Amino acid sequence: MKHKLGMRTIKTAIGATIAILMAQSLGLKYALSAGIITVLSVQNTKKKSLEIALLRLNSTLLALGISCILFLLVGFHPVAFGIYLLIFIPIAAHFKLSDGIVVSSVLVTHLLGEGYVNLSLLINELMLMFIGAGIALIFNLYMPKMIHQIKKDQDDIEEHLRTVLFCLANTTRSQSVSIDEEALFLSLANRLEVARLRAEQNRQNYLFDEMTYYAQYMEMRTMQYHVLTNMRQTLGKVVMTLEQSIMLADLTEHIAMSLHEFNTADDLIKKTKAVLTSCRNQELPKTREEFENRAMLFQYLNDVMHLLEIKRQFIANLTDEQVRKFNPYALEEAIN
Structure with missing residues (x-):
């Protein structure tokens, strides 16, 4: 070897x-x-x-x-x-x-x-x-720069997240679980762990400069991953496709397509609240089975809100210096 x-x-x-x-x-x-x-x-x-x-x-x-x-x-x-x-x-x-x-x-x-x-x-x-x-x-004053690799980690993680969200949307709409679902979640978990360790190592290589952003980002995505696992478990308890299922599937797909590092999630939260209001105003369930399934979908919707709130809180907690230093345009200049 x-x-x-x-x-x-x-x-x-x-x-x-x-x-x-x-x-x-x-x-x-x-x-x-x-x-x-x-x-x-x-x-x-x-x-x-x-x-x-x-x-x-x-x-x-x-x-x-x-x-x-x-x-x-x-x-x-x-x-x-x-x-x-x-x-x-x-x-x-x-x-x-x-x-x-x-x-x-x-x-x-x-x-x-x-x-x-x-x-x-x-x-x-x-x-x-x-x-x-x-x-x-x-x-040890010389350490190879990791920004290129960390940015690649971010891109890979966001692509993994999109794939997972599309997978959950499909499950919500059809109650058919993809055969790749387990592998997708496992791959995302492994990718997050490697990226988290790299981001922390990068932070430790700056003695006099603030470099916590990437570690904060990886922590945020890790928290979102745990919410996604809850969403997956909730969907596993839904056994029938309802009108609300289609609404939540469309919402999940919309979130997947809007996924981005600097997306504040404000518009997505407004859209999620609108879906929540619409679901509450719909006719009450007629059977126990429908009631139980709608309850699970309601829990799924709450998890979606939590997923978005994590991202909004991450953006809100960034300092002015971090926003200036790590916005996409500043990053492009720093890397080139």
Whole structure:
């Protein structure tokens, strides 16, 4: 099986090599540890890399402080190292420094191996941490842009949503469930999960710029997906085609054709309310079966309203900056 070298792998290999060479050029002891720290510090996003670097620096300061006191009191003995771990690990966990426990403890073993503590040796350990984490942070400043792929995710998701809505419209009109329905919903769910993770990773790659829009968008579409599953389950309980079935099928198709990233859904909500009013004004059901089926269709219509309200709320919650930055014209300029 062929495996492509990922960007993170390449950055890790080059970064670790540079970290070792830099530590060696400065005459630091245990220079290889700088490379290991780089390997452990390269992350998938800029924010995560910065968080890890700061966390491990704080963890190292805490570890060196505790170990110095213990080694001077107990001696440079494996027992002292065990006591250090008993004290350091709970404290690090309490202050949410757990990701730095392993790296910091490796640096502490250098003190144990040397059998003494002085300012020069402490500076040596701090420099190893600075170089290893610093090189990783510098290399993580470059992240491939994901806008093209995220826009493709959006297009694919919206096309999936249209297909699902047309499928539900057909079921509403004919009470005939498409053989592809299960596959359609499963495909949409998988696509949303992949796109959601990509959008969140993209957000984490911006340190000083607001980039929550795509994550918000994917969350909105995920919420709509859950409503669609409710609509599907409701239709599964309808066993007869009524006048209201045709109205709801036409409405669902209209929503599918109007589906768009920046559609405020206001007009669609007005149309849905009009259908709701029309259904309420119609003659009451004559049989129990008709009553039960119309009740299910009424629930379906309420779900349609919820589906549209989710979109309207998403648009309403966008900031002026987001509207300016992420409208289709601004996006086209940013991508080209």
